[in-house]
Amino acid sequence: MVLTDTFRNSFNRRYTSAMDAPTDRDLILRARRGEVEAYGELVTRHQAGVFNVCYRILHERGEAEDLSQETFLRAHSRLNTFDVNRPFGPWIRRVAANLCLNHLESLKPETEFDEERDAAEGAGPEAVVEVRERGEQIRAALASLPARFRVVIELRHYQGLSYDEISAELNIPLSDVKSHLFRARKLLAEKLHAPD
């Protein structure tokens, strides 16, 4: 299928510095034919985005780097299932979010989440004073959420997925998407707007 000019132009502006540089689509097609270097170029282009997904969910740099690497390896093994007419960035970032969720859930099977206990823990003034920068406060607040809440926040707020898309991506019912998202927001509001 031939890309429309508009799409191709926006693609180039977004993913390449020069007009003659290969598009993501070209690189994916070459990677599918076994050109590892082409895939390396895709990694270079998208690693920052993928790393940030992992870092927001895992809150630990080294772990986020490892999971980013795993994301690209996993995506490579599934490259044949990827629709080349869709943008690669959003797809690989969704793969990353899913992989991080699996990783967190494999670490410790989550016990039934106790919102009251958790809110009490995070709302103390010392917890707020310790993290000075607002960015760090947001990261710390995200890290305090249960894994599934974190991933739903990631997919909704940072990747812009709809409820239906999140439901399909995580393979959970729509009602769970909503309850996870709304409860996560409530907890984040409590943590971020705690009186200090």
Place this chain on the structure above:
Amino acid sequence: MHLTDDQLNEYLDDALPKRARAESHLSTCAECTARLSALRSLAAEIESLPEESLARNLAPAVTRRLTSPAAAYSGFPRWLTLTTVLQTAAATVLIASVAPFILEAASTFIPALQAPPVMETILEAQRVWTAWLDALSQFQWPSPPELPASLGLSNFYILLALAGTALAWLVGNGLLLRSQIKQ
């Protein structure tokens, strides 16, 4: 009636089915408007989080793992080296060769020991194996080492020690390799 938290959340996400009705309520209710704006500023705050830069380029590591077959993501496990295979084979042969003697010796200590039916095929295989070993024992070494009788060591104990060593070897290797398998 005020909008529920769920309705406000859905409104924020452009996912509320009866949006017009919610809007008409919001136009007259200061309380719900305030709740919605709190929710909006929370969303803006979450999304304001700056992206962090990556400390190292991941591309070389990814392409390396894609090109080296032993370390490939879905290839052979990395720990399955030639050494491991040879060691395992050697230990297995050693254990198999001494097993009949141990079974035989054990049955003299526990006369009532009955081999379960499942064991019969295994024992049959062992009989073949022992027959082969017997044939092998006809082979004469230039000078067969003689153990002094005063030590009181029978062949059985020597073989037992050998089997123990082989087992320890196998288990020890397994423990050493465990950390590598996890990676």
